[in-house]
Amino acid sequence: MAASSASEYIKHHLGNLTYGQLPAGYERTCHGHDQTLNDATWTFACNAQEASDMGFAAFHVDSLAWSGGLGILMCFLFWLMARKASAGTPSGMLNFVEMIIEFIDTQVRDSFHGKSKLIAPLSLVIFCWVFLMNLMDLIPVDWVPLTFQWIMTTFFGWSAHEAYFRIVPTTDPNITMSMSICVFFLLVFYSIKVKGVGGFMAELSFKPFEAKGALGKIILLPINLVLEVLALLAKPVSLGLRLFGNMYAGEFVFILVAAMMGTWQAVAAWPWAVFHILVITLQAFIFMVLTIVYLSMAVEEH
């Protein structure tokens, strides 16, 4: 494979199927013909430039569809098992689900000492959902995108290079950052709920450098505020970017292997896939544990 086409291949694999609003007067070449948009239009982006020109008013349809689909599948399975759950002898799938729930319950009980009806199911969803999304990484990189490409070119008249499709939602920073921002809001909510607005502000203002007198406190306040706010903001950023970075790197290796070896990718991708199983599980677990830890830090008095 020539270098330029390899780089095209990789870029194409890293682009999302984007549905968004293009501004009025936008000139584009799409589906084989040029056009100038009269009004602001909601449409699928035909290339990476268009996707970035859409700005914030755009959705990654593939990421949202896969994450939503996997989440619905997960919830459906859990719901089936929850209906079957009884104090009697569990069997088959229910056994497995109970094992997961017991495992997560243990994790939550170990680190979270407050009382909350939300945190355990939240951890369950995070662990299982992130795991499932990560798991998509093990599907050979070309199978689903090529199928999608075939459908779009055959039935909808798209050009092959316009059909972007990624099936691993966690390699999309939007997805991971969205989840970590949700966790961040929960963290702030719980902090304020337990300590009050004053307590929360005090925690940001009078630590880590403490002073006895009022004057000392005021002098140290700016430094404390900067440090603590940074530390607070670093939590969701690191949480989201850690997952994204790991999965993106893993995906990138698969794509590189596929770009270099073509049909023979299975030989080289297989060892990486085996190793990647560990990463997939570990990252899902880390995301969950850190969520629990952050929330327990939020509800604990220092």
Place this chain on the structure above:
Amino acid sequence: MNINATLIGQAIWFALFVFFCMKFVWPPISRALDERKQKIAEGLSAADRAERDLELAQEKASANLKDAKDKASEIIEQANRRANQIVEEAKDQARTEGERLIAKAQSEIDQEINRAREELRKEVSALALSGAEKVLAREVNRDSHKQLLDELAAQL
């Protein structure tokens, strides 16, 4: 790598799934797990109790057995003693009865002997008398020798 409204879409998914699991998945399953835990604990304590009960029952059973054995041996001993007693009594009775019968027979025999002797004596004396009368009829005067003859008859 654009940051866009996908953030919001994913947040909606996230909230939906967490809400769903919080309402319909976690409570029934964790309730079932708790119930099972309780059931198992109850089962274990029941097993403990049953084991204790079994031990008690076994102790009671062995005590009962021992009692029964003691009683049985006592009864047997009593029966033996009674049997011996009965045998002794029967022996005594038999002996006394035998002695009585022997004594009775003896006295009857004695009586018979006496009677026979008496009769014999009478007959012999009569015979002797008649013999002597015949021998002495000619020479002996009955009256003069009467005393002698009576003496003889008394001696016989």
